Every structure is written in C-alpha cells, then in structure tokens.
Amino acid sequence: MQFELTKDYLDQLKTSIKKQDQVLITKQGNELHPADIAEILDNLNLEEAKYFYNQIEEEKAAEVLIELEEDVRESFLASLSSKEIADQVIENIDSDDAADVISELSETVKEEVISHLEDPEQASDIIELLTHDENSAGGLMGKEFIAVNKNLNVVNCLKELRKQAEKTEEVYAIYVIDDDNKLLGLLSLNKMLLAPTQTPISEIYEQEVIKVTTETKSEDVAIIMKKYDLIVLPVVDESGKLEGRITIDDVVDLIKEEAEKDYQMASGISEDVESTDSIWDLTRARLPWLMIGMVGGILGARVIGAFDIHDNIEMALFIPLIAAMGGNVGVQSAAIVVQGLANKSISIDSIFEKLIKELGVALLNGFICSVLILTIAMLLGYGAFLSITVSIALLSVIVFAALFGTFVPLALNKYNIDPALATGPFITTVNDILGLMLYFLIGQMVTLLI
Amino acid sequence: MQFELTKDYLDQLKTSIKKQDQVLITKQGNELHPADIAEILDNLNLEEAKYFYNQIEEEKAAEVLIELEEDVRESFLASLSSKEIADQVIENIDSDDAADVISELSETVKEEVISHLEDPEQASDIIELLTHDENSAGGLMGKEFIAVNKNLNVVNCLKELRKQAEKTEEVYAIYVIDDDNKLLGLLSLNKMLLAPTQTPISEIYEQEVIKVTTETKSEDVAIIMKKYDLIVLPVVDESGKLEGRITIDDVVDLIKEEAEKDYQMASGISEDVESTDSIWDLTRARLPWLMIGMVGGILGARVIGAFDIHDNIEMALFIPLIAAMGGNVGVQSAAIVVQGLANKSISIDSIFEKLIKELGVALLNGFICSVLILTIAMLLGYGAFLSITVSIALLSVIVFAALFGTFVPLALNKYNIDPALATGPFITTVNDILGLMLYFLIGQMVTLLI
Numbered sequence: 003m004q005f006e007l008t009k010d011y012l013d014q015l016k017t018s019i020k021k022q023d024q025v026l027i028t029k030q031g032n033e034l035h036p037a038d039i040a041e042i043l044d045n046l047n048l049e050e051a052k053y054f055y056n057q058i059e060e061e062k063a064a065e066v067l068i069e070l071e072e073d074v075r076e077s078f079l080a081s082l083s084s085k086e087i088a089d090q091v092i093e094n095i096d097s098d099d100a101a102d103v104i105s106e107l108s109e110t111v112k113e114e115v116i117s118h119l120e121d122p123e124q125a126s127d128i129i130e131l132l133t134h135d136e137n138s139a140g141g142l143m144g145k146e147f148i149a150v151n152k153n154l155n156v157v158n159c160l161k162e163l164r165k166q167a168e169k170t171e172e173v174y175a176i177y178v179i180d181d182d183n184k185l186l187g188l189l190s191l192n193k194m195l196l197a198p199t200q201t202p203i204s205e206i207y208e209q210e211v212i213k214v215t216t217e218t219k220s221e222d223v224a225i226i227m228k229k230y231d232l233i234v235l236p237v238v239d240e241s242g243k244l245e246g247r248i249t250i251d252d253v254v255d256l257i258k259e260e261a262e263k264d265y266q267m268a269s270g271i272s273e274d275v276e277s278t279d280s281i282w283d284l285t286r287a288r289l290p291w292l293m294i295g296m297v298g299g300i301l302g303a304r305v306i307g308a309f310d311i312h313d314n315i316e317m318a319l320f321i322p323l324i325a326a327m328g329g330n331v332g333v334q335s336a337a338i339v340v341q342g343l344a345n346k347s348i349s350i351d352s353i354f355e356k357l358i359k360e361l362g363v364a365l366l367n368g369f370i371c372s373v374l375i376l377t378i379a380m381l382l383g384y385g386a387f388l389s390i391t392v393s394i395a396l397l398s399v400i401v402f403a404a405l406f407g408t409f410v411p412l413a414l415n416k417y418n419i420d421p422a423l424a425t426g427p428f429i430t431t432v433n434d435i436l437g438l439m440l441y442f443l444i445g446q447m448v449t450l451l452i
Numbered sequence: 453m454q455f456e457l458t459k460d461y462l463d464q465l466k467t468s469i470k471k472q473d474q475v476l477i478t479k480q481g482n483e484l485h486p487a488d489i490a491e492i493l494d495n496l497n498l499e500e501a502k503y504f505y506n507q508i509e510e511e512k513a514a515e516v517l518i519e520l521e522e523d524v525r526e527s528f529l530a531s532l533s534s535k536e537i538a539d540q541v542i543e544n545i546d547s548d549d550a551a552d553v554i555s556e557l558s559e560t561v562k563e564e565v566i567s568h569l570e571d572p573e574q575a576s577d578i579i580e581l582l583t584h585d586e587n588s589a590g591g592l593m594g595k596e597f598i599a600v601n602k603n604l605n606v607v608n609c610l611k612e613l614r615k616q617a618e619k620t621e622e623v624y625a626i627y628v629i630d631d632d633n634k635l636l637g638l639l640s641l642n643k644m645l646l647a648p649t650q651t652p653i654s655e656i657y658e659q660e661v662i663k664v665t666t667e668t669k670s671e672d673v674a675i676i677m678k679k680y681d682l683i684v685l686p687v688v689d690e691s692g693k694l695e696g697r698i699t700i701d702d703v704v705d706l707i708k709e710e711a712e713k714d715y716q717m718a719s720g721i722s723e724d725v726e727s728t729d730s731i732w733d734l735t736r737a738r739l740p741w742l743m744i745g746m747v748g749g750i751l752g753a754r755v756i757g758a759f760d761i762h763d764n765i766e767m768a769l770f771i772p773l774i775a776a777m778g779g780n781v782g783v784q785s786a787a788i789v790v791q792g793l794a795n796k797s798i799s800i801d802s803i804f805e806k807l808i809k810e811l812g813v814a815l816l817n818g819f820i821c822s823v824l825i826l827t828i829a830m831l832l833g834y835g836a837f838l839s840i841t842v843s844i845a846l847l848s849v850i851v852f853a854a855l856f857g858t859f860v861p862l863a864l865n866k867y868n869i870d871p872a873l874a875t876g877p878f879i880t881t882v883n884d885i886l887g888l889m890l891y892f893l894i895g896q897m898v899t900l901l902i
Contacts, residue, residue, distance in 0.1 A: 004662065004676060035662070037679050160645070167642040174624070174683065191641075192617040195610070212454070212485070226454060228708065229487050231701035233624065233683050250700050251681035257704065258678065261711030262791060268718055269787030269875065270780050277792035281812040288784050288813070292821055292850075295780045299773020300828060306769045318768035319756045322884055323749020325772045326779070330720050330745045330877055334738050337719030341712060342727035362731040367739055371746060378750060400742075425719065427780055434772055 005038040012045055019050045024057060031058040040069030045278075048077055064094035068103060076106065084111055088118035097124065098144030098252065101131035131246075139223050140216030142253070143237045143246030149177040152186055152204045156197050159189070174234040177244055178207040185236055185244040187211050213238050216245055221260065224253050225345075264340060268333070268425040270295075291427040298431030302438055309442040316384070317445050320392045321438065323375075327396060328403045328437030329430035331367070335360055335407030336425045343411065343421050353412050357405060364404035372397040391448045395441040402440065403433040455488045462495055469500045474507060481508040490519030495728075498527055514544035518553060526556065534561055538568035547574065548594030548702065551581035581696075589673050590666030592703070593687040593696030599627040602636055602654045606647050609639070624684040627694055628657040635686055635694040637661050663688050666695055670706055675795070677703050714790060718783070718875040720745075741877040748881030752888055759892040766834065767895050770842045771888065773825075777846060778853040778887030779880035781817070785810060785857030786875045793861065793871050803862050807855060814854030822847040841898045845891040852890065853883045 018026050031039065031054065039058065043051040043066065055063060055078065067075060079087060087107075092100045092115060104112055112132075119125040127145040134140025148166045150159045159176075167173065176189040187209040197206050213236045214223055227235055227250055237246045263274065270291035275284055302325070311318060339356070372393045379389035407429055411421035468476050481489065481504065489508065493501040493516065505513060505528065517525055529537060537557075542550045542565060554562055562582075569575040577595040584590025598616045600609045609626075617623065626639040637659040647656050663686045664673055677685055677700055687696045713724065720741035725734055752775070761768060789806070822843045829839035857879055861871035 004664075035680060037681070041679075164645045167645050172683075173641050191623050195614045195617050214454075228701075228704050229491075230485060231487070233622075233700065250683065250704065251678075254678050254700065254704060254707065257708055258711065261708065261715065265711065265715045265718060265791065266787060268715060270784050271787060275788065276795075277788045277806070281809060281816065284788070284809075284813045285816045288781075289817055289820065291784070292777065292780060292817060295776050296773065296821060296825060299770065299776055300825075300832070302772030302776075303769040303834075306772070311768055312765060315761060315765060315768075318761055318765075318771065319753040320749065321768065321771045322752030322756070322775045322888060323746065325775060326745050326749055326752075326881065326884055327742065329776070329779070330742060330880070331738075333876075334720050334741070337716060337721060338725065338727050338734070341715065345726075356727070359727075359731060359734075363734045363738070366731065366735045367742060370739065371742055375746060375750075382750070384753075426783075430780070431776065434776055438772060 005034060007038070007041050007045065012042070015042065015054075016046070016050060019046075019053050022053075027054055027057045030054075031062070036062055036065035037069050039066045044071050044074055048074075052078070052081065060090050061094045064091045067091055068095055068099045072106070075103075079103070079107065084114035085118045087111075088115045088120075092119060092128070093121070093124070096144045096146055097127045097131060098142065098246075100124075101128050101141075102136075104128060105132060105136065134216055137220045138216060139214045139218040139220070139235075139237045139248060140245070142220055142223060142248045142256075143216070144249070145246050147175070147177060147236070147244070147247040148173055149179045149183075149244055150189065150203060152178050152180055152202075152207065154203050155199070156194055156201050156203070156206075157199045159194065159203055174249065175236070175247070177211075177236055177247075178203060179244055183244055184242045185211065185213060185238050188236075211236065214248075215240060220256060221344075223248060224257050224260070227253050228257065260344065264344065264422045264425075267420075267422040268337060268340075270427040294427050294431050298434055301435050305435060305438045305442070309446065314387075314445060314449070316388050317391065317442070319384070320388070320395075320441070323392070324395055324399055324437045324441045325434045327371070328399045328433035331364070331400050331403040332407035332429040332433040333425060335364075335404045336411050336421075336429050339408055339411040340421050340425055343415050353409070353416075356408055356412065360404050360408040361401065364401045367404075368397040368400035371400060387448060387452055390452075391441070391445045394448070395437075395444045398440050398444065399433075399437040402436065406433060406436070455484060457488070457491050457495065462492070465492065465504075466496070466500060469496075469503050472503075477504055477507045480504075481512070486512055486515035487519050489516045494521050494524055498524075502528070502531065510540050511544045514541045517541055518545055518549045522556065525553070529553070529557065534564035535568045537561075538565045538570075542569060542578070543571070543574070546594045546596055547577045547581060548592065548696075550574075551578050551591075552586075554578060555582060555586065584666055587670045588666060589664045589668040589670070589685075589687045589698060590695070592670060592673060592698045592706075593666070594699070595696050597625070597627060597686070597694070597697040598623055599629045599633075599694055600639065600653060602628050602630060602652075602657065604653050605649070606644055606651050606653070606656075607649045609644065609653055624699065625686070625697070627661075627686055627697075628653060629694055633694055634692045635661065635663060635688050638686075661686065664698075665690060671710065671794075673698060674703050674707050674710070678707065710794065714794065714872045714875075717870075717872040718787060718790075720877040744877050744881050748884055751885050755885060755888045755892065759896065764837075764895060764899070766838050767841070767892070769834070770838070770845075770891070773842070774845055774849055774887045774891045775884045777821070778849045778883035781814070781850050781853040782857035782879040782883040783875060785814075785854045786861050786871075786879050789858055789861040790871050790875055793865050803859070803866075806858055806862065810854050810858040811851065814851045817854075818847040818850035821850060837898060837902055840902075841891070841895045844898070845887075845894045848890050848894065849883075849887040852886065856883060856886070 043054060046054065058066060067078060091103060104115055107115065116125055116128060148163060150162050154162060176191065178186045178189050180186055187207045188211045189203060189207045193206045212226065212230055212232065214226065216237055216239055233250050235248045236244060237248060239245050271287050272290045273287040275287040375396055376389055376393035379392055410429060411424040414424055415421040493504060496504065508516060517528060541553060554565055557565065566575055566578060598613060600612050604612060626641065628636045628639050630636055637657045638661045639653060639657045643656045662676065662680050662682065664676065666687055666689055673685065683700050685698045686694060687698060689695050721737050722740045723737040725737040825846055826839055826843035829842055860879060861874040864874055865871040
C-alpha cells in the first residue's frame with residue numbers, strides 16, 4: 003500500500019531520466035509523497051536528482067527539499083539564486099523548516115534570501131527563530147500556532163480561528179492568551195464545539211498547560227513531550243509570552259537521532275554515517291576508534307612484556323579470556339548508566355549508591371564466572387597454578403571493570419561531557435589493559451604463594 | 453517549571469505517608485500530572501504507593517495506572533476486584549489503553565472485568581482489540597476517532613462532530629467514510645472552518661490518505677509515521693473499513709524501546725533492564741553474554757595451545773591487539789548493517805554489493821592500520837619477524853572481521869531472526885577466536901618464509 007523504494011524502481015527511473023521522459027517523471031512527481039520523492043532523490047546522482055526535482059510543482063518541491071539529506075539539499079540550494087530560494091522554497095514551508103534551511107546557507111546568501119521575502123511578518127519570524135540556539139526549544143519551534151484572547155466568547159473565537167486558520171496548516175491546539183500575549187492555557191476544540199455559543203473562553207479553557215521556555219534544551223523537550231504524551235508543546239519567553247510551538251514529528255526525529263548516536267558510539271563509530279555513505283566516509287568514521295584499539299593493543303604488548311612471561315608461558319593462553327571479559331563487563335556497566343542518564347531515570351541515587359549497587363552485581367557475576375572457570379580449567383587439565391590465577395584474576399577484572407564502567411560515564415556527565423563517549427572502544431580498551439595488568443600481577447602473587 | 457523527582461522530595465513524601473498526612477498527599481495527587489505521580493509510585497514501595505494511589509481521584513488514578521511500570525501495575529491490579537477494575541479503571545481510559553491493561557490480566561479475571569463493563573459498545577471494542585496481535589497496527593490502535601459520512605455538508609458535519617466529540621477526548625483528524633464505513637479520506641479542520649456552511653464534505657476532503665491495515669507490523673507503523681511526519685494514522689481492515697487510529701505518542705514509546713533494545717544488545721545486555729532494577733535482575737540480564745565471552749576465552753586458550761607458542765614466545769605480546777581489533781571491526785560493521793536494516797534504508801543494494809563495499813572500507817582501514825603497526829613495532833624494537841607477522845595478521849583480521857560482521861546480521865535478517873543479536877558479545881567473541889587462529893597461522897607461515 004505504501005511506496006517502497008526498490009532497486010528495480012530506481013533503475014527504471016534512471017532510464018526514464020536518461021530518456022528525458024518528462025511525462026512519466028511529472029506523473030511520478032505528482033503521485034508520490036514528498037518524503038518518498040526525497041528518498042528517491044537521495045539515491046540518484048545530483049544531475050538525475052535535479053532533473054526529477056525540476057518536474058515537481060513548486061509547493062511540493064519545497065516540501066521535498068526539507069526532507070532531503072543535508073548534503074543533497076546543500077547542492078540543490080547552491081544551484082538556486084537567493085530570489086529563487088526565497089520565492090520557491092521559503093515561502094512554501096513552515097517557519098521552523100524555513101529557519102533550518104536558511105541556517106544552512108552562508109552569511110551573505112542568508113541575508114539576501116531574507117531580503118527577498120515578500121511577507122514582512124514571515125521575514126521577522128524567521129529572523130527571530132535564527133537567533134535561538136538550534137539545540138534549544140527556540141531552535142525547534144515554529145511560529146505557526148493558533149492563539150485566542152481569553153476575553154472572546156465561543157462565536158468570536160470561531161471567527162478568529164477561521165481567520166488564523168488560513169495561514170496555519172494543521173490545528174493541533176488552541177492557545178489562550180491575555181492582552182500581553184502571555185500564555186494562560188489551552189482550549190480544547192471539543193469543549194468549544196460543545197459549549198453554548200455565547201460562553202466566554204475564560205470559562206472553558208484549561209489553565210494547566212505544560213510549556214517550556216525558548217532556552218529549554220532540545221533533549222529536555224524530547225523527554226517532556228515523551229513523558230506527558232504531547233503532540234504539541236507551547237514555547238514561551240522568560241516573561242511568559244507565547245513565542246511558538248514544537249510539534250512531536252520534529253521531536254521524533256530527535257529522539258531517534260539521539261538513540262542512534264549512542265548506539266553508534268557504543269559500536270565505535272564516531273560520525274553519523276549510514277550504510278549508503280561512501281567508502282571514504284565510512285572509513286573516516288571508523289578509523290578513530292580503531293586507532294584507540296591499536297594504542298590499547300600496543301600498551302597491552304608493553305604490559306605483557308613487562309612481566310617475565312618465560313617463567314609462566316601457559317599464562318599466555320588465557321590472555322584473550324581476561325581481556326575480553328574486562329571489555330564486556332565494562333561495556334555492559336557503561337551502557338546501563340548511559341541509558342539511565344539519557345532517560346533521566348537515575349537522578350535519584352547518588353554516584354556512591356550506584357557504585358555500591360554495581361559492586362553487588364559485579365560480585366555476583368564475578369563469583370559465578372570465577373567458580374565456573376576454576377572448575378572448567380581444572381577439568382581441562384590446565385593445572386592448579388594457572389586455574390587459580392585465572393579464577394582470581396577473572397573475579398578481580400569483573401569487579402574492577404564494572405566499577406570503572408559505571409564511574410566513567412557518571413563522571414563525564416558531571417562535567418557535562420557526553421557520557422556515551424565512555425562506552426564502546428574506549429572503555430573496552432582501558433579495561434583490556436588494566437585487566438592484563440591485574441592478571442599478571444595476580445599470577446606473580448600466586449607463584450609466590452604456591 | 454516542570455516537576456522533577458528528587459531524592460529529597462521522595463524522602464519527604466515517604467515521611468508524610470508514614471504519618472498518614474492525608475491532606476498533603478491529596479494535595480500532591482491533585483496538583484501533579486498522572487505521569488509524574490506514576491514516576492513517584494514507581495519509586496515507592498508497594499504499601500506506600502497504594503496509600504498514595506488511594507488518595508487520588510478516580511479518573512486521574514486510572515490515568516496514573518496506565519503510566520506505571522508493568523510490574524508495579526500488576527500488583528496494583530491484583531489488589532482490586534474485577535468490578536473495581538472495570539468501574540474505576542477501564543471505564544476511565546481510552547480503548548487502546550484499556551485493551552493493554554486487560555491483556556495483562558489472567559484469563560478468568562479478563563472475562564470478569566469485561567462482563568462488568570456497563571457500556572456494551574466499549575466492551576465490544578475492547579473484545580475486538582484483544583483479538584489483534586500486540587505487535588501489529590491492530591494491537592496499537594484505539595477506537596476513539598471521529599468519522600463523518602461524505603454525504604454530509606459542513607453544517608451537518610459540525611453537528612455530527614459535536615455529537616462524537618463527547619466521547620473522544622482529542623480531535624486530531626476527521627475521517628471521511630462512505631455508507632459501508634470504508635475510509636475515503638481526511639477532512640482538514642481548517643478547510644471545514646473556511647468553507648461555506650452548505651458545502652458538501654465530498655467536495656472539500658483530501659482523498660489521499662496514508663493508512664495501514666490491522667495486520668501491519670508495529671515496526672512498519674513506526675517507520676511510516678516517522679517518515680511521513682504523522683500525528684495520527686488510520687487503521688483499516690482488509691476490506692478498507694475504518695477500524696481505528698494510532699496516535700504518535702504510542703509510537704514514540706515504541707521507537708524509543710526499539711532503539712534501546714538494539715543498544716542494549718550491542719552492549720551485551722539480554723533483557724530490558726534499567727539501572728533502578730534489582731541486583732538480581734541486572735545480574736541475570738548480563739550473565740548470558742558473559743558466558744558467551746567465557747566460552748570464547750576458553751576456545752581462545754585452546755587455539756593458542758594448539759600452536760607451539762614456546763617457539764615464538766614474543767607472539768603472546770600482541771594477542772590482545774589482534775583479539776581487540778577483530779572484535780572492534782566486527783562490531784562496527786554489524787552496527788552499520790543493523791541500523792540500516794532497522795531504518796529500511798539498505799534494501800536497495802544486494803548482500804553481495806554490501807559485502808563488496810564493506811571489503812573496500814576494510815581494505816582501506818586495514819591497510820592504514822597495518823602500515824602503522826609495522827612502523828611502530830619496528831621502532832619499538834620488536835624485530836622483523838614479529839612486526840611483519842602482526843602487520844599481515846592485522847590486515848587479514850580487519851578484512852575478515854568486517855566481512856563477517858556485515859554478513860552475519862544480513863543473513864540473520866534473511867531468516868527473520870533479529871539482526872541485533874549479531875552485534876555485541878557474539879560477534880566480538882567469534883572474531884576474537886578466528887582472529888587468533890589467523891594470527892598464529894600467519895606466524896607459522898612467516899617463520900617458514902623468513
């Protein structure tokens with residue numbers, strides 16, 4: 003039922019573009035949803051994409067543009083004049099999208115585009131939106147909302163609604179304001195439809211309304227909208243004046259991006275890449291973490307070299323086990339902390355309480371693993387010295403790695419550094435090295451005791 | 453501005469509950485949002501939570517209940533009779549939430565609760581919703597929507613809207629249906645407000661509407677709503693009859709859960725746990741992956757033992773480097789594939805094309821890393837044999853791990869197994885072992901050649 007982009011479809015389309023089959027392309031452009039067209043354009047080369055784009059009618063083309071991937075959009079905009087950007091693109095899209103598009107332009111083009119806008123209100127809306135940090139509620143909000151004065155009655159309110167509805171595409175909420183534009187509350191469309199026509203708005207509006215200020219951080223906006231199941235969230239300035247609204251669709255993208263970023267960091271990918279990106283982009287995103295792994299590996303070689311392995315060659319056999327377990331436990335611990343921090347669900351306990359709890363988990367896991375490895379190593383005939391060494395080392399490594407994996411992201415968070423940095427290769431590498439040191443130290447001690 | 457749960461607040465509340473300070477608790481219950489109350493109850497013990505819950509007025513209490521964590525809700529429901537569940541809870545919440553709550557009950561209680569429902573329409577709605585798979589659009593949808601016949605005009609439509617609005621809390625969309633309840637399209641509230649009162653609906657409604665069937669998988673629902681920026685999505689049966697609607701807030705939870713699940717799997721956590729869960733739950737979620745790591749470590753010991761390490765003791769030094777790099781590269785490759793599959797952005801290329809591309813990335817990364825390690829190892833004085841062996845082994849391990857990390861999730865996906873299973877400890881462990889085998893094999897070959 004929904005459009006699905008296949009290789010066959012794309013091949014046929016490319017052939018049609020080569021043949022300059024205008025009729026077919028225009029038909030596709032008319033029938034498909036802007037989001038689908040954008041998906042297609044992202045998968046064509048620039049020349050093909052431009053040919054397709056030029057067959058789409060103006061209003062739809064503007065919507066396609068905002069759905070494109072940033073690099074594709076950039077090359078499209080570069081081929082348009084400032085006046086074309088203003089007339090064909092900006093005037094056809096919502097203020098929040100308009101501000102996003104304009105913010106991607108160079109300073110001079112930015113000013114030119116704004117000067118070409120015919121509607122002075124739109125221009126001033128966009129200028130205002132551009133002043134906000136893009137990672138704040140002010141940067142996320144749009145100026146398209148419906149607001150009615152509390153002194154109106156239902157009939158007048160409906161009239162006002164009709165007037166405002168012309169410039170607002172979708173009505174998700176009706177805000178009630180006072181004479182100073184201060185946000186007082188929310189008017190439910192239902193309540194209005196059900197109330198007698200002369201009822202004053204002030205009698206039927208909902209006074210409790212969840213709102214944020216323009217300065218609220220994007221991630222907090224996402225948490226609030228998710229927690230309270232909001233479709234739209236009003237944004238006010240410091241004095242309480244209604245400035246804009248944030249719709250959930252923008253926040254959905256944000257929630258998804260945040261989660262993907264954490265996942266990529268945990269997997270050792272340092273930039274936002276997709277499998278469709280170029281080999282060079284993919285390599286660049288992956289190389290930094292591999293370098294960390296290399297440094298770790300070389301340090302690991304130094305650690306092993308520092309102990310005289312000739313005396314106990316068989317200790318080499320369990321190097322992979324010790325290194326792997328340290329890494330695994332560290333990543334597990336860090337992941338739980340990072341996720342808890344992202345959801346703000348772990349503000350209640352102190353760092354100290356977290357560490358105590360993690361110590362409990364680590365001791366339990368460590369005890370089970372070390373008893374198991376002792377038994378198995380003995381059964382496999384690795385001898386008492388090696389079995390005992392590996393068993394004690396494993397317990398120590400698990401406990402140490404768990405505490406380290408918990409502590410590092412909490413500490414980073416305290417200093418406002420993204421705690422997700424602590425997951426993945428970094429924590430694996432550090433735990434690898436420290437695990438090896440523990441292993442050989444314990445080996446030396448066991449040698450002395452036995 | 454928003455409520456934030458702190459340890460201090462919780463401590464004070466616990467004291468008030470102990471003192472049975474009914475006035476203060478009732479005040480809190482009246483002032484706070486259901487989602488905030490649920491957050492508080494999740495952090496109290498069962499007895500305290502029940503005391504608080506009983507001070508909240510019925511309608512709000514029902515909303516609090518659906519926001520609770522599942523295990524807390526279960527114990528709450530267990531303390532209510534079937535009649536209380538029907539009267540106090542189910543009658544105060546939307547049909548989709550009602551079906552979710554009822555589906556958590558035992559078979560007998562389920563039937564009792566439904567038989568206690570006073571509104572026969574509500575009962576039949578819920579019975580119908582319970583027939584759908586919970587991971588399908590039918591399991592996500594609610595029955596609260598506004599639908600008008602295409603033959604009405606604007607005036608009659610407004611009247612119908614008023615009638616239907618009484619039982620629907622929020623109006624996000626007005627659906628247009630024919631006499632057989634078939635979904636024809638969408639009526640924009642704006643268009644209706646702006647049209648002359650005698651205009652027939654059939655002239656002003658939007659005929660293109662994105663919809664899904666009751667059988668559509670939840671994850672596809674999430675992809676569609678995100679892609680097309682939808683706030684609400686209509687659900688039809690096979691014959692096109694309008695059956696319900698899905699609101700974005702339910703899908704936001706889903707998107708977040710999916711992303712978190714993949715992240716946890718990549719981090720070696722096998723169940724959905726939070727840092728606030730018990731030590732036992734946390735241990736159980738982490739132990740399975742540690743067991744895989746242990747098996748891998750023991751196999752690693754066998755591999756090293758199989759080669760006569762006495763001849764080249766210095767090879768032990770670089771065991772951690774080879775093992776770590778194999779794991780890192782494998783996890784990176786798998787993560788990119790898993791994320792691409794989750795976003796359906798990689799359906800275009802075939803598995804073969806993916807592998808060719810990954811080979812390119814791996815050769816580039818591998819070449820850079822192996823030249824670097826050769827230089828560094830020589831400079832650090834590890835000698836020609838060891839430096840060359842490590843260098844060649846590293847290139848081989850990186851290429852092999854990348855291909856393996858790409859292939860495994862693609863293969864799992866082909867057989868409808870969650871590809872995220874391939875990330876994290878599993879792929880790290882397999883690559884550890886195979887990396888070690890490659891390393892020692894190459895060591896033997898280099899010995900023969902030098």
